[in-house]
Amino acid sequence: MDGPSGTPRAILIAAAAIIAGIYLYALLMPPATAAAGPGLCLLKSATGAPCPLCGMSRAFIRASHGDFGGAFRAHGLFPFLYVGGLALLAALVSALLGSSRLSFVLKVHPLTAVVVTVAAFGAFWVIR
Numbered sequence: 001m002d003g004p005s006g007t008p009r010a011i012l013i014a015a016a017a018i019i020a021g022i023y024l025y026a027l028l029m030p031p032a033t034a035a036a037g038p039g040l041c042l043l044k045s046a047t048g049a050p051c052p053l054c055g056m057s058r059a060f061i062r063a064s065h066g067d068f069g070g071a072f073r074a075h076g077l078f079p080f081l082y083v084g085g086l087a088l089l090a091a092l093v094s095a096l097l098g099s100s101r102l103s104f105v106l107k108v109h110p111l112t113a114v115v116v117t118v119a120a121f122g123a124f125w126v127i128r
Helices: 009-028 031-036 042-047 056-064 067-076 078-096 110-127
Strands: none
Touching: 009 056, 009 078, 031 056, 056 067, 056 078, 067 078
C-alpha cells in the first residue's frame, strides 16, 4: 500500500525509523560521553581537516539535551538539519497515519533539497 505521496509504505516506514533512530541515539547518548569520545570523521582522521559535517553529531546530542548554545558551538548549521529532520519525521509519520496535513514537506523535490543542503554546508565549510 502506498502513502499519500505515492511513495511505497515500506520506504516511508524505513525513512521514519532511520530518522527516529538518529534522534533517539542523540537523546540517549550523554553529552559528556560524546564530547570525550573518539572522533568519527574519516576525513579529519586522514587529513586533519574537518569535513562540512564535523561536530554535527555532538550538536545533535547537545540539542537533544537542551544545550542549544553548546549545539550551536559544535556546528553552526545544526538548527537547519535538526529542525528539518524533525519536520521530515513529522511529515513521514503523518503520511503513515493517512493525514495529508504535512504532505507539503514530502513534496519538496529531493534534488533541490540536496543541492541547497550541499551548497549551505559547502559555504559553511569554506567560511569555517
